[in-house]
Amino acid sequence: xxxxxxxxxxxxxxxxxxxxxxxxxxxxxxxxxxxxxxxxxxxxxxxxxxxxxxxxxxxxxxxxxxxxxxxxxxxxxxxxxxxxxxxxxxxxxxxxxxxxxxxxxxxxxxxxxxxxxxxxxxxxxxxxxxxxxxxxxxxxxxxxxxxxxxxxxxxxxxxxxxx
Amino acid sequence: xxxxxxxxxxxxxxxxxxxxxxxxxxxxxxxxxxxxxxxxxxxxxxxxxxxxxxxxxxxxxxxxxxxxxxxxxxxxxxxxxxxxxxxxxxxxxxxxxxxxxxxxxxxxxxxxxxxxxxxxxxxxxxxxxxxxxxxxxxxxxxxxxxxxxxxxxxxxxxxxxxx
Amino acid sequence: xxxxxxxxxxxxxxxxxxxxxxxxxxxxxxxxxxxxxxxxxxxxxxxxxxxxxxxxxxxxxxxxxxxxxxxxxxxxxxxxxxxxxxxxxxxxxxxxxxxxxxxxxxxxxxxxxxxxxxxxxxxxxxxxxxxxxxxxxxxxxxxxxxxxxxxxxxxxxxxxxxx
Amino acid sequence: xxxxxxxxxxxxxxxxxxxxxxxxxxxxxxxxxxxxxxxxxxxxxxxxxxxxxxxxxxxxxxxxxxxxxxxxxxxxxxxxxxxxxxxxxxxxxxxxxxxxxxxxxxxxxxxxxxxxxxxxxxxxxxxxxxxxxxxxxxxxxxxxxxxxxxxxxxxxxxxxxxx
Numbered sequence: 001x002x003x004x005x006x007x008x009x010x011x012x013x014x015x016x017x018x019x020x021x022x023x024x025x026x027x028x029x030x031x032x033x034x035x036x037x038x039x040x041x042x043x044x045x046x047x048x049x050x051x052x053x054x055x056x057x058x059x060x061x062x063x064x065x066x067x068x069x070x071x072x073x074x075x076x077x078x079x080x081x082x083x084x085x086x087x088x089x090x091x092x093x094x095x096x097x098x099x100x101x102x103x104x105x106x107x108x109x110x111x112x113x114x115x116x117x118x119x120x121x122x123x124x125x126x127x128x129x130x131x132x133x134x135x136x137x138x139x140x141x142x143x144x145x146x147x148x149x150x151x152x153x154x155x156x157x158x159x160x161x162x163x
Numbered sequence: 164x165x166x167x168x169x170x171x172x173x174x175x176x177x178x179x180x181x182x183x184x185x186x187x188x189x190x191x192x193x194x195x196x197x198x199x200x201x202x203x204x205x206x207x208x209x210x211x212x213x214x215x216x217x218x219x220x221x222x223x224x225x226x227x228x229x230x231x232x233x234x235x236x237x238x239x240x241x242x243x244x245x246x247x248x249x250x251x252x253x254x255x256x257x258x259x260x261x262x263x264x265x266x267x268x269x270x271x272x273x274x275x276x277x278x279x280x281x282x283x284x285x286x287x288x289x290x291x292x293x294x295x296x297x298x299x300x301x302x303x304x305x306x307x308x309x310x311x312x313x314x315x316x317x318x319x320x321x322x323x324x325x326x
Numbered sequence: 327x328x329x330x331x332x333x334x335x336x337x338x339x340x341x342x343x344x345x346x347x348x349x350x351x352x353x354x355x356x357x358x359x360x361x362x363x364x365x366x367x368x369x370x371x372x373x374x375x376x377x378x379x380x381x382x383x384x385x386x387x388x389x390x391x392x393x394x395x396x397x398x399x400x401x402x403x404x405x406x407x408x409x410x411x412x413x414x415x416x417x418x419x420x421x422x423x424x425x426x427x428x429x430x431x432x433x434x435x436x437x438x439x440x441x442x443x444x445x446x447x448x449x450x451x452x453x454x455x456x457x458x459x460x461x462x463x464x465x466x467x468x469x470x471x472x473x474x475x476x477x478x479x480x481x482x483x484x485x486x487x488x489x
Numbered sequence: 490x491x492x493x494x495x496x497x498x499x500x501x502x503x504x505x506x507x508x509x510x511x512x513x514x515x516x517x518x519x520x521x522x523x524x525x526x527x528x529x530x531x532x533x534x535x536x537x538x539x540x541x542x543x544x545x546x547x548x549x550x551x552x553x554x555x556x557x558x559x560x561x562x563x564x565x566x567x568x569x570x571x572x573x574x575x576x577x578x579x580x581x582x583x584x585x586x587x588x589x590x591x592x593x594x595x596x597x598x599x600x601x602x603x604x605x606x607x608x609x610x611x612x613x614x615x616x617x618x619x620x621x622x623x624x625x626x627x628x629x630x631x632x633x634x635x636x637x638x639x640x641x642x643x644x645x646x647x648x649x650x651x652x
Contacts, residue, residue, distance in 0.1 A: 174504070174505065175504060175512065177504060177505040178500070178501060178503060178504070178505070179500065179503040179504070179505065179573075181505045184501060186501065247505075
């Protein structure tokens with residue numbers, strides 16, 4: 001099963017070539033990941049907005065949280081240039097592998113949902129390691145996390161351009 | 164009359180102090196301005212999303228447009244630290260002054276709409292100059308633009324911390 | 327007396343207009359300020375690089391420092407578009423006002439030192455407040471800081487485009 | 490043979506975790522690549538700064554250039570967290586593969602040159618495609634480029650964490 005996370009571009013994501021910068025693409029993936037997996041602060045008094053994957057947002061991303069999420073590796077294939085669009089990109093993500101203390105997130109970055117034809121702008125993967133904030137050492141994925149994420153396990157994204 | 168533009172934060176807007184960076188705040192204002200005033204590309208085949216200020220989006224912000232919007236001056240007062248929030252900030256903007264070839268946009272950056280208490284994070288103003296892309300010289304605000312923007316003319320934001 | 331801080335551009339400072347983005351300009355000022363005023367980590371074992379203003383770098387900018395430097399206000403006048411340049415910009419800064427717990431930094435952003443003609447790209451001012459990290463409240467500029475900064479006190483930058 | 494490109498961090502490269510953000514790392518690689526391979530504008534009247542790899546900077550990176558450099562793929566392994574450092578990182582790069590219209594750049598991101606112990610923060614690779622700006626289609630690496638880059642051909646960086 002995939003999560004669909006709508007992520008809005010900013011005009012400042014463009015570089016002097018007039019398309020979304022290659023490094024900025026990783027910020028978009030980061031933001032999609034945060035929407036999917038992190039519990040974050042909601043405005044005081046506000047109706048808590050439904051998280052994208054309400055049941056998957058089990059990592060505490062708030063300041064002072066006991067677990068940090070570090071990135072061990074990333075791979076991206078850029079398939080088409082992304083222009084500035086007013087509608088949010090449709091970033092689809094799932095878990096391609098779940099290890100003891102790490103997980104690999106797979107992504108497809110697509111044109112806004114509901115638009116035709118569908119453009120696949122990029123495919124990517126990120127390996128995350130859960131780290132205990134106090135000790136600085138990896139810590140195991142716990143049962144609650146494993147249960148929350150298991151429905152989103154799938155085949156890892158396949159890269160076409162690797163040597 | 165004010166335009167209310169909802170602008171989402173990204174986790175990467177935070178700096179090492181854990182709050183939205185001072186420079187990043189100007190990117191949020193930029194994005195609000197673009198949503199309010201620019202005609203931009205919509206995804207091919209997509210239902211054009213309703214612009215925030217449908218009647219105010221009369222500047223062509225697409226690549227190759229004949230008018231560039233340059234920034235002559237900016238002023239910001241930071242009133243409260245902005246944490247990462249899942250809900251979009253409520254950026255309110257209006258036109259504090261409309262000259263021959265330039266306009267001054269006033270802003271208030273507020274906590275997400277519908278949440279209590281309302282926090283005023285920042286107030287700001289930006290002076291924009293319309294520049295002819297071919298000649299590189301300022302060009303006059305035309306009648307269509309003036310008509311579109313006149314309903315949003317108001318008293319310029321008042322800064323409390325100026326020397 | 328002015329400090330001259332050489333700050334290198336990055337190509338990613340450019341936006342789709344092909345010049346340094348208005349918000350990015352504030353990052354350049356931030357970096358100049360940090361070089362001038364902050365004690366920062368040097369690479370372990372490395373010869374500590376001479377700080378730009380060796381005697382002015384008295385604020386501890388390292389993680390866990392007891393003082394935070396918050397920004398209360400900024401004002402910028404953009405006078406000329408900045409292209410990508412290989413040589414560092416010459417950011418000149420001085421202290422336009424020193425209060426009890428706050429100081430105002432004045433800047434001129436100029437073309438690389440040693441090049442002709444000199445281009446003044448921007449002038450700016452930032453009001454900084456020293457905040458005690460533990461209490462979150464402003465704390466007074468201490469004697470050591472005042473002594474270090476006094477030689478750099480000068481007339482505040484004069485803005486030409488204020489209403 | 491490797492090029493050694495000194496790249497300065499900015500404090501704003503840090504994220505709320507207090508270390509250089511994963512996406513920002515790609516900006517540092519981009520900047521190293523530009524210093525190594527691009528001819529760029531020098532300040533008018535200035536003494537042209539010696540390019541890092543004077544003989545390798547044969548791609549015209551100036552606005553209006555006839556060739557664009559697009560990125561087809563990137564891969565990064567993050568080996569250690571990068572704190573804010575005053576001295577420039579030592580980004581070493583070489584060409585791991587040179588094809589007809591594309592090349593793969595290999596990198597090692599290291600602690601500042603001359604400091605001990607040497608820390609290897611990241612290894613990475615970027616596949617670049619040369620694109621004719623007019624037609625938008627790939628164009629072949631020409632003889633001058635091939636001659637300039639051949640001395641920097643080496644074994645592609647080996648990734649240790651690939652599945």
